[in-house]
Amino acid sequence: MNEIWAVVHAEREALIRDLETVPPERWATPSLCPGWDVHDVVAHLADDAKTTRLSFLLRLAAARFDFDRYNSAGVARERAGEPQRTLASFRAASRRTTGAPAPKATRLVEAFVHGEDIRRPLGLSRDYPVAHVTAALRYQLGAGVALGGGKERAHGLRLMATDAAIDVGEGPEVRGTTLALLLAASGRPVNSDELTGPGVPALTRDGGLHHG
Incomplete structure (x- = not known):
């Protein structure tokens, strides 16, 4: 699991570096994730990085066990008015090793798929491991x-x-x-x-x- 977290942390840091040079207006670009723009996906990543087993279970119950509702609430919680504030929140949580009670490989899926959800519409690229x-x-x-x-x-x-x-x-x-x-x-x-x-x-x- 330590190896997976090392990869996840490296991917978060690389994405943060890429986003630091993206103008605020481009954060409204539709992502590859249906219904979410780039800002939404970054907010989701910030929320995901801060999630613990307990917070996941409590918030999923509050969402009546509807994963779409759960994810939408997380985006609303982390999406700040200014993109750089959302990015700062993601940066502050980027080294965490907490998460929902899910298989370890889901951490990799999140890092790579959401990385491309953001990068491809913005014309950015990365060589992933x-x-x-x-x-x-x-x-x-x-x-x-x-x-x-x-x-x-x-x-x-x-x-x-x-x-x-x-x-x-x-x-x-x-x-x-x-x-x-x-x-x-x-x-x-x-x-x-x-x-x-x-x-x-x-x-x-x-x-x-x-x-x-």
Whole structure:
């Protein structure tokens, strides 16, 4: 778990560095996360970093065990009027090692997927550690969509990574980097040249493909 936290902390710090140079008006850019802009996702990350097992359980109960309501309340709690205040809140919590009572790999999923939710619409890029993106992808492929995973999206498909030893499932093939596969399995749109194979339309039917 210490290794996972080291990766999460590094990803948080890298994202904070990237966001420090983003003008306030660009924080209103729609993210890859449906219904949230960049500011919302940063607020969610700040809230997530501050979450403890107890606060998660209490707030989930207050949200009547509705995860969408729970997440919306967290965004409202952390989203400040000025983007830099939200960023300062995220920065202050970035080294924490608390979280909801969930599998360790969810920390990696949050870091990589939300990192791309923010970076791609802003035209930013990052080289993520492939071994840990692979761990996040394997988790997503085993977790149901209702829990934020991608098991149903990948069902009946063979996913093959071009940059790691990933070859899972049976059916029409989908080839791409571990990051592209992770995003698609998580219901996020990817660029049309990032995935190839006859299974692409099935995997991307939720998030879709960006062309151009």
